[in-house]
Amino acid sequence: MDNAEKTVDRRQLFKDLFAFMGNTVADYAQKKVNRIMPKGEYLRPPGAVEEAEFLSLCTRCDECIKVCPAKAIKRSTGLADVAIGTPVIIPKESPCVLCNGLLCSAACKEGALKPIERVDNVRIGIAKINRSQCLAWGDQDCQLCFIKCPLRGDAIYQEDGKPVINPDKCVGCGVCEHACHTINTICAIKITTKR
Incomplete structure (x- = not known):
């Protein structure tokens, strides 16, 4: 086996090792999120993507909170929860009024809230x-x-x-x-x- 073959094998070894480590870390992180975050507990603003993706995209910039005319969107609070600071709706306090233009979705630049064309397509x-x-x-x-x-x-x-x-x-x-x-x-x- 010459040096060129050894280099290729070494590169493949490192690629495989990094892929294995990355997958292991991702699995561990998902298990942590599943343990810390109760599933299906959060009512998100209109246009919210699936919860795990939402948590990875939301930067907690508060833009959706700032533009909400009904003051329905609030920051999530709690103890040791991965969703702290993310936008939530608590209907008994203040519901979403399905404002004209769904301003919250339009204000999200990170993609955590996707634009919705019609109010009857909202799924909070x-x-x-x-x-x-x-x-x-x-x-x-x-x-x-x-x-x-x-x-x-x-x-x-x-x-x-x-x-x-x-x-x-x-x-x-x-x-x-x-x-x-x-x-x-x-x-x-x-x-x-x-x-």
Whole structure:
């Protein structure tokens, strides 16, 4: 074996070694993220990419927070969580109002939030109604979630005066949860992620 063959073999050895080390580090990091970060807990602004990619792209620049006209986007807080400082929506405090132009998505220059052409294509999460806690399902006259929904008739409709969520049309903006929270001691609607 001459020196040229030895060099090639040595190069391939280092390539293989670095590839192995890189994959090992990536697997370890993903396991850490999975342990630290509860899956599906965060409601992200409109246009958010998949959670792991979102965390790698979001620089915590706060541009989406600054442009939100409803002040719905806040910085995530917590203890030892990889998502600290990233933008989240907490509907019971302030829901996404699906503003004209979806300013948050347009403000993101890093690609963590992708542009969305139509509001009915937004997918923040999905509303779930706990019928045992809902005033309308308890035979009281309440239509607030239905009235407030920006996609009323599509995302939420009524059957015999009772609200029903259409999971295929609900964008998870949280307006219904916020409305319910304002009149009920125990909120009957909760937005959960679809991830």
